[in-house]
Amino acid sequence: MHELPITQTILDIALNHAHGAVITDIRLTIGDLTSFVDDSIQFYWDIISEGTGAVGAKLHFKRIPARAKCEACGREYTIKEEGLLCPHCGSHRVAITAGKEFFVDSIEIQEQTP
Amino acid sequence: MTHIPVVQNILNANDIIAEVNRNKLESAHVFGLNIMASPGAGKTSLIEHTIRGLSGVRVGIINGDTAGYDGDALRAQNAGATAVHINTGGNCHLEAHMIQDALVYLDLPALDLVIIENVGNLVCPAGWKLGTHHNVLVASIPEGADKPYKYPSMYHGVDVLVINKIDLLPYIPFDMDYFKKGVMALNPKVTVFEVSCQTGQGLDAWYDWVRGKIYR
Ligand SMILES: Nc1nc2c(ncn2[C@@H]2O[C@H](COP(=O)(O)OP(=O)(O)OP(=O)(O)O)[C@@H](O)[C@H]2O)c(=O)[nH]1
Ligand SMILES: [Mg+2]
Ligand SMILES: [Zn+2]
Numbered sequence: 452m453h454e455l456p457i458t459q460t461i462l463d464i465a466l467n468h469a470h471g472a473v474i475t476d477i478r479l480t481i482g483d484l485t486s487f488v489d490d491s492i493q494f495y496w497d498i499i500s501e502g503t504g505a506v507g508a509k510l511h512f513k514r515i516p517a518r519a520k521c522e523a524c525g526r527e528y529t530i531k532e533e534g535l536l537c538p539h540c541g542s543h544r545v546a547i548t549a550g551k552e553f554f555v556d557s558i559e560i561q562e563q564t565p
Numbered sequence: 566m567t568h569i570p571v572v573q574n575i576l577n578a579n580d581i582i583a584e585v586n587r588n589k590l591e592s593a594h595v596f597g598l599n600i601m602a603s604p605g606a607g608k609t610s611l612i613e614h615t616i617r618g619l620s621g622v623r624v625g626i627i628n629g630d631t632a633g634y635d636g637d638a639l640r641a642q643n644a645g646a647t648a649v650h651i652n653t654g655g656n657c658h659l660e661a662h663m664i665q666d667a668l669v670y671l672d673l674p675a676l677d678l679v680i681i682e683n684v685g686n687l688v689c690p691a692g693w694k695l696g697t698h699h700n701v702l703v704a705s706i707p708e709g710a711d712k713p714y715k716y717p718s719m720y721h722g723v724d725v726l727v728i729n730k731i732d733l734l735p736y737i738p739f740d741m742d743y744f745k746k747g748v749m750a751l752n753p754k755v756t757v758f759e760v761s762c763q764t765g766q767g768l769d770a771w772y773d774w775v776r777g778k779i780y781r
Contacts, residue, residue: 557571
Protein backbone atom coordinates (compact mmCIF):
# COMPACT_ATOMS: atom_id res chain seq x y z
CA MET A 452 0.00 0.00 0.00
CA HIS A 453 3.03 2.32 0.16
CA GLU A 454 2.69 2.72 -3.61
CA LEU A 455 -0.20 5.16 -3.05
CA PRO A 456 1.81 8.04 -1.50
CA ILE A 457 4.62 7.25 -3.96
CA THR A 458 2.28 7.56 -6.93
CA GLN A 459 1.01 10.86 -5.54
CA THR A 460 4.61 12.11 -5.42
CA ILE A 461 5.17 11.03 -9.04
CA LEU A 462 2.04 12.96 -10.06
CA ASP A 463 3.20 16.06 -8.14
CA ILE A 464 6.65 15.96 -9.75
CA ALA A 465 5.18 15.56 -13.25
CA LEU A 466 2.61 18.35 -12.83
CA ASN A 467 5.32 20.64 -11.45
CA HIS A 468 7.45 20.20 -14.54
CA ALA A 469 4.57 20.43 -17.04
CA HIS A 470 3.56 23.97 -16.06
CA GLY A 471 -0.08 23.39 -16.98
CA ALA A 472 0.52 21.53 -20.25
CA VAL A 473 -1.12 18.18 -20.98
CA ILE A 474 1.21 15.31 -20.04
CA THR A 475 1.29 12.35 -22.43
CA ASP A 476 4.17 10.22 -21.11
CA ILE A 477 6.12 9.78 -17.88
CA ARG A 478 9.40 7.85 -17.75
CA LEU A 479 10.28 6.26 -14.41
CA THR A 480 13.55 4.57 -13.45
CA ILE A 481 13.28 1.89 -10.75
CA GLY A 482 16.18 -0.16 -9.36
CA ASP A 483 15.60 -3.86 -8.74
CA LEU A 484 16.68 -3.51 -5.09
CA THR A 485 13.75 -1.22 -4.27
CA SER A 486 10.47 -2.86 -3.30
CA PHE A 487 8.28 -0.82 -5.64
CA VAL A 488 5.95 -2.73 -7.92
CA ASP A 489 5.14 -1.45 -11.42
CA ASP A 490 1.61 -2.87 -11.41
CA SER A 491 0.69 -1.21 -8.11
CA ILE A 492 1.97 2.18 -9.24
CA GLN A 493 -0.02 1.77 -12.47
CA PHE A 494 -3.12 0.78 -10.47
CA TYR A 495 -3.02 3.89 -8.26
CA TRP A 496 -1.99 6.06 -11.20
CA ASP A 497 -5.18 5.32 -13.11
CA ILE A 498 -7.19 6.45 -10.08
CA ILE A 499 -5.30 9.53 -8.87
CA SER A 500 -4.41 11.05 -12.28
CA GLU A 501 -8.15 11.35 -12.99
CA GLY A 502 -9.16 15.01 -13.32
CA THR A 503 -5.54 16.30 -13.53
CA GLY A 504 -3.41 17.47 -16.48
CA ALA A 505 -1.79 14.05 -16.44
CA VAL A 506 -4.91 11.93 -16.93
CA GLY A 507 -4.29 9.18 -19.49
CA ALA A 508 -0.52 9.77 -19.50
CA LYS A 509 1.37 6.57 -20.23
CA LEU A 510 3.80 5.36 -17.55
CA HIS A 511 7.06 3.85 -18.85
CA PHE A 512 9.02 1.76 -16.36
CA LYS A 513 12.76 1.36 -16.83
CA ARG A 514 14.15 -1.32 -14.52
CA ILE A 515 17.80 -1.12 -13.42
CA PRO A 516 19.41 -4.47 -12.52
CA ALA A 517 21.26 -4.61 -9.20
CA ARG A 518 25.05 -4.38 -9.61
CA ALA A 519 28.00 -4.48 -7.24
CA LYS A 520 31.76 -3.85 -7.37
CA CYS A 521 34.21 -6.16 -5.63
CA GLU A 522 36.72 -4.34 -3.45
CA ALA A 523 39.07 -7.34 -3.52
CA CYS A 524 39.46 -7.99 -7.25
CA GLY A 525 37.98 -4.74 -8.56
CA ARG A 526 35.47 -6.36 -10.92
CA GLU A 527 31.88 -5.21 -11.31
CA TYR A 528 29.02 -7.67 -11.79
CA THR A 529 25.25 -8.08 -11.84
CA ILE A 530 23.79 -9.39 -8.58
CA LYS A 531 21.93 -12.66 -9.09
CA GLU A 532 19.33 -14.40 -6.94
CA GLU A 533 22.11 -16.29 -5.08
CA GLY A 534 23.29 -13.11 -3.42
CA LEU A 535 25.99 -10.52 -3.23
CA LEU A 536 29.29 -12.44 -3.04
CA CYS A 537 31.77 -11.69 -5.83
CA PRO A 538 31.22 -14.41 -8.49
CA HIS A 539 34.84 -14.00 -9.66
CA CYS A 540 36.86 -14.33 -6.45
CA GLY A 541 34.21 -15.10 -3.80
CA SER A 542 35.08 -12.06 -1.69
CA HIS A 543 32.69 -10.64 0.91
CA ARG A 544 34.00 -7.11 0.49
CA VAL A 545 31.64 -5.73 -2.11
CA ALA A 546 29.77 -2.45 -2.58
CA ILE A 547 26.44 -1.97 -4.32
CA THR A 548 26.80 0.30 -7.36
CA ALA A 549 23.31 0.12 -8.91
CA GLY A 550 19.79 -1.03 -8.15
CA LYS A 551 18.62 1.49 -5.57
CA GLU A 552 17.44 4.09 -8.12
CA PHE A 553 13.93 5.43 -7.90
CA PHE A 554 13.27 8.61 -9.86
CA VAL A 555 11.18 10.38 -12.48
CA ASP A 556 13.51 10.50 -15.48
CA SER A 557 11.52 12.71 -17.89
CA ILE A 558 8.03 13.62 -19.11
CA GLU A 559 6.52 14.37 -22.52
CA ILE A 560 3.99 17.15 -22.84
CA GLN A 561 1.70 18.16 -25.68
CA GLU A 562 2.81 21.09 -27.84
CA GLN A 563 0.82 24.14 -26.78
CA THR A 564 -0.78 25.94 -29.76
CA PRO A 565 -0.07 29.67 -29.48
CA MET B 566 5.54 16.55 -28.39
CA THR B 567 8.04 18.19 -26.05
CA HIS B 568 10.50 16.21 -23.98
CA ILE B 569 11.22 17.59 -20.50
CA PRO B 570 14.10 16.08 -18.51
CA VAL B 571 13.20 15.79 -14.83
CA VAL B 572 15.56 13.39 -12.99
CA GLN B 573 14.00 13.91 -9.58
CA ASN B 574 14.27 11.32 -6.82
CA ILE B 575 10.80 10.14 -5.84
CA LEU B 576 11.84 9.42 -2.25
CA ASN B 577 13.54 12.81 -2.04
CA ALA B 578 11.01 14.27 0.37
CA ASN B 579 11.49 11.36 2.78
CA ASP B 580 15.29 11.48 2.53
CA ILE B 581 15.35 15.21 3.26
CA ILE B 582 13.24 14.79 6.40
CA ALA B 583 15.37 11.81 7.47
CA GLU B 584 18.39 14.09 7.26
CA VAL B 585 16.60 16.67 9.44
CA ASN B 586 15.87 13.94 12.01
CA ARG B 587 19.50 12.81 11.96
CA ASN B 588 20.72 16.35 12.59
CA LYS B 589 18.27 16.74 15.42
CA LEU B 590 19.54 13.55 17.09
CA GLU B 591 23.18 14.44 16.57
CA SER B 592 22.94 17.97 17.86
CA ALA B 593 21.52 16.48 21.08
CA HIS B 594 24.26 13.75 21.10
CA VAL B 595 21.65 11.01 20.85
CA PHE B 596 22.35 7.68 19.09
CA GLY B 597 19.42 6.33 17.04
CA LEU B 598 18.41 2.76 16.11
CA ASN B 599 15.66 1.63 13.74
CA ILE B 600 14.49 -1.88 14.68
CA MET B 601 12.71 -3.85 11.98
CA ALA B 602 11.33 -7.40 11.94
CA SER B 603 8.35 -9.53 11.02
CA PRO B 604 5.39 -9.38 13.46
CA GLY B 605 6.20 -11.19 16.69
CA ALA B 606 9.94 -11.68 16.10
CA GLY B 607 10.67 -10.01 19.45
CA LYS B 608 11.26 -6.32 18.72
CA THR B 609 9.51 -5.12 21.87
CA SER B 610 11.10 -7.90 23.97
CA LEU B 611 14.57 -6.86 22.78
CA ILE B 612 13.74 -3.20 23.50
CA GLU B 613 12.54 -4.03 27.04
CA HIS B 614 15.76 -5.96 27.76
CA THR B 615 17.91 -3.22 26.25
CA ILE B 616 16.30 -0.54 28.43
CA ARG B 617 16.89 -2.65 31.56
CA GLY B 618 20.28 -3.98 30.47
CA LEU B 619 21.82 -0.58 29.77
CA SER B 620 21.59 0.81 33.27
CA GLY B 621 22.53 4.47 33.41
CA VAL B 622 21.67 5.01 29.74
CA ARG B 623 18.68 7.29 29.19
CA VAL B 624 16.45 5.75 26.52
CA GLY B 625 13.56 7.09 24.45
CA ILE B 626 11.36 4.72 22.42
CA ILE B 627 9.17 5.41 19.41
CA ASN B 628 6.68 2.61 18.63
CA GLY B 629 5.07 2.40 15.21
CA ASP B 630 1.89 0.38 14.89
CA THR B 631 -0.74 0.16 12.20
CA ALA B 632 -3.50 0.73 14.75
CA GLY B 633 -4.25 2.67 17.91
CA TYR B 634 -3.10 -0.17 20.23
CA ASP B 635 -0.27 1.29 22.34
CA GLY B 636 0.65 -1.81 24.40
CA ASP B 637 4.25 -1.90 23.07
CA ALA B 638 4.81 1.72 24.17
CA LEU B 639 3.45 0.82 27.62
CA ARG B 640 5.84 -2.15 27.84
CA ALA B 641 8.76 0.20 27.04
CA GLN B 642 7.52 2.67 29.66
CA ASN B 643 7.24 -0.05 32.30
CA ALA B 644 10.83 -1.02 31.52
CA GLY B 645 11.90 2.53 32.37
CA ALA B 646 11.98 4.47 29.10
CA THR B 647 10.09 7.47 27.79
CA ALA B 648 7.89 6.15 24.97
CA VAL B 649 5.90 7.69 22.14
CA HIS B 650 3.33 5.69 20.18
CA ILE B 651 2.74 6.36 16.47
CA ASN B 652 -0.46 5.11 14.85
CA THR B 653 0.39 4.84 11.14
CA GLY B 654 -3.30 4.58 10.26
CA GLY B 655 -2.84 1.29 8.42
CA ASN B 656 0.42 2.24 6.73
CA CYS B 657 2.78 -0.74 6.51
CA HIS B 658 6.01 1.08 7.51
CA LEU B 659 7.23 4.21 9.29
CA GLU B 660 8.29 7.26 7.26
CA ALA B 661 10.67 10.05 8.21
CA HIS B 662 7.90 12.64 8.68
CA MET B 663 6.21 10.43 11.29
CA ILE B 664 9.48 10.31 13.24
CA GLN B 665 9.85 14.07 12.89
CA ASP B 666 6.43 14.49 14.54
CA ALA B 667 7.21 11.95 17.27
CA LEU B 668 10.59 13.49 18.16
CA VAL B 669 8.74 16.60 19.35
CA TYR B 670 7.45 14.52 22.28
CA LEU B 671 10.93 13.40 23.38
CA ASP B 672 13.22 15.61 25.45
CA LEU B 673 16.29 14.77 23.36
CA PRO B 674 18.93 16.62 25.43
CA ALA B 675 17.88 14.40 28.38
CA LEU B 676 18.43 11.18 26.37
CA ASP B 677 21.41 9.10 25.17
CA LEU B 678 19.62 6.62 22.93
CA VAL B 679 16.46 6.61 20.82
CA ILE B 680 15.14 3.26 19.59
CA ILE B 681 12.41 3.16 16.97
CA GLU B 682 10.27 0.02 16.75
CA ASN B 683 9.13 -0.12 13.14
CA VAL B 684 5.89 -1.74 11.96
CA GLY B 685 6.12 -5.56 11.90
CA ASN B 686 6.84 -6.17 8.21
CA LEU B 687 9.79 -7.71 6.32
CA VAL B 688 9.31 -5.83 3.05
CA CYS B 689 8.30 -2.18 3.17
CA PRO B 690 10.27 -0.58 6.06
CA ALA B 691 13.58 -1.34 4.29
CA GLY B 692 13.09 1.38 1.68
CA TRP B 693 12.41 4.28 4.04
CA LYS B 694 15.22 6.08 5.84
CA LEU B 695 14.18 7.50 9.19
CA GLY B 696 17.32 9.38 10.17
CA THR B 697 18.63 6.83 12.68
CA HIS B 698 22.32 5.84 12.70
CA HIS B 699 21.81 2.10 12.22
CA ASN B 700 19.16 -0.28 10.92
CA VAL B 701 18.70 -3.39 13.04
CA LEU B 702 16.83 -6.50 11.88
CA VAL B 703 15.46 -8.97 14.43
CA ALA B 704 15.08 -12.45 12.96
CA SER B 705 13.64 -15.26 15.07
CA ILE B 706 14.05 -19.03 14.96
CA PRO B 707 10.34 -19.94 14.43
CA GLU B 708 10.23 -17.84 11.24
CA GLY B 709 12.37 -20.42 9.44
CA ALA B 710 15.85 -20.42 7.92
CA ASP B 711 14.71 -19.42 4.43
CA LYS B 712 13.85 -15.79 5.26
CA PRO B 713 17.04 -14.18 3.86
CA TYR B 714 16.27 -15.85 0.53
CA LYS B 715 12.64 -14.67 0.52
CA TYR B 716 13.16 -11.10 1.80
CA PRO B 717 16.49 -10.06 0.27
CA SER B 718 15.90 -6.30 0.27
CA MET B 719 15.39 -6.31 4.06
CA TYR B 720 18.37 -8.58 4.75
CA HIS B 721 20.74 -6.69 2.52
CA GLY B 722 19.89 -3.21 3.81
CA VAL B 723 20.57 -3.63 7.55
CA ASP B 724 23.73 -2.99 9.59
CA VAL B 725 22.95 -5.35 12.45
CA LEU B 726 21.14 -8.68 12.61
CA VAL B 727 19.86 -9.97 15.95
CA ILE B 728 18.87 -13.64 15.76
CA ASN B 729 16.34 -14.02 18.57
CA LYS B 730 14.62 -16.98 20.27
CA ILE B 731 17.69 -19.24 20.12
CA ASP B 732 16.26 -20.98 23.22
CA LEU B 733 13.86 -22.63 20.74
CA LEU B 734 16.61 -24.24 18.62
CA PRO B 735 16.24 -27.65 20.35
CA TYR B 736 12.51 -27.74 19.56
CA ILE B 737 12.19 -26.27 16.07
CA PRO B 738 14.00 -27.49 12.94
CA PHE B 739 16.18 -24.54 11.88
CA ASP B 740 19.21 -24.93 9.60
CA MET B 741 21.51 -22.22 11.01
CA ASP B 742 24.20 -22.85 8.35
CA TYR B 743 21.71 -22.39 5.52
CA PHE B 744 20.33 -19.26 7.20
CA LYS B 745 23.77 -17.70 7.70
CA LYS B 746 24.87 -18.58 4.18
CA GLY B 747 21.92 -16.58 2.87
CA VAL B 748 22.71 -13.68 5.20
CA MET B 749 26.40 -13.57 4.27
CA ALA B 750 25.63 -13.72 0.56
CA LEU B 751 23.29 -10.74 0.80
CA ASN B 752 25.04 -8.73 3.46
CA PRO B 753 28.64 -9.77 4.12
CA LYS B 754 29.41 -6.80 6.40
CA VAL B 755 26.46 -7.24 8.78
CA THR B 756 27.12 -7.51 12.54
CA VAL B 757 25.35 -10.57 13.97
CA PHE B 758 24.15 -11.34 17.50
CA GLU B 759 22.51 -14.59 18.59
CA VAL B 760 20.25 -14.01 21.58
CA SER B 761 17.28 -15.21 23.57
CA CYS B 762 15.00 -12.64 25.17
CA GLN B 763 13.52 -15.56 27.10
CA THR B 764 16.70 -16.83 28.83
CA GLY B 765 18.87 -13.72 28.38
CA GLN B 766 21.54 -15.72 26.53
CA GLY B 767 23.76 -13.61 24.26
CA LEU B 768 22.25 -10.28 25.29
CA ASP B 769 25.43 -8.99 26.99
CA ALA B 770 27.26 -8.82 23.65
CA TRP B 771 24.38 -6.81 22.22
CA TYR B 772 24.39 -4.41 25.21
CA ASP B 773 28.15 -3.94 24.79
CA TRP B 774 27.72 -3.10 21.12
CA VAL B 775 25.02 -0.49 21.85
CA ARG B 776 27.04 0.96 24.73
CA GLY B 777 30.08 1.29 22.46
CA LYS B 778 28.04 3.32 20.01
CA ILE B 779 26.62 5.65 22.65
CA TYR B 780 29.88 6.58 24.35
CA ARG B 781 31.78 7.29 21.15
N1 LIG C 1 10.79 -18.52 23.36
C1 LIG C 1 11.02 -17.21 23.15
N2 LIG C 1 10.00 -16.37 23.00
C2 LIG C 1 10.26 -15.05 22.81
C3 LIG C 1 11.58 -14.56 22.75
N3 LIG C 1 11.54 -13.21 22.51
C4 LIG C 1 10.23 -12.89 22.45
N4 LIG C 1 9.45 -13.99 22.64
C5 LIG C 1 7.98 -14.05 22.65
O1 LIG C 1 7.53 -13.76 21.32
C6 LIG C 1 6.28 -13.06 21.36
C7 LIG C 1 6.36 -11.76 20.57
O2 LIG C 1 7.32 -10.90 21.16
P1 LIG C 1 7.28 -9.32 20.96
O3 LIG C 1 8.49 -8.76 21.62
O4 LIG C 1 5.96 -8.76 21.37
O5 LIG C 1 7.42 -9.23 19.38
P2 LIG C 1 7.31 -7.95 18.42
O6 LIG C 1 8.29 -8.18 17.30
O7 LIG C 1 7.48 -6.69 19.19
O8 LIG C 1 5.83 -8.08 17.87
P3 LIG C 1 4.93 -6.98 17.10
O9 LIG C 1 5.24 -5.64 17.70
O10 LIG C 1 3.55 -7.43 17.35
O11 LIG C 1 5.32 -7.08 15.66
C8 LIG C 1 5.98 -12.83 22.82
O12 LIG C 1 5.10 -13.82 23.28
C9 LIG C 1 7.35 -13.00 23.50
O13 LIG C 1 7.25 -13.43 24.83
C10 LIG C 1 12.67 -15.50 22.90
O14 LIG C 1 13.87 -15.17 22.85
N5 LIG C 1 12.32 -16.81 23.09
MG1 LIG D 1 6.23 -5.04 19.30
ZN1 LIG E 1 36.20 -10.21 -6.53
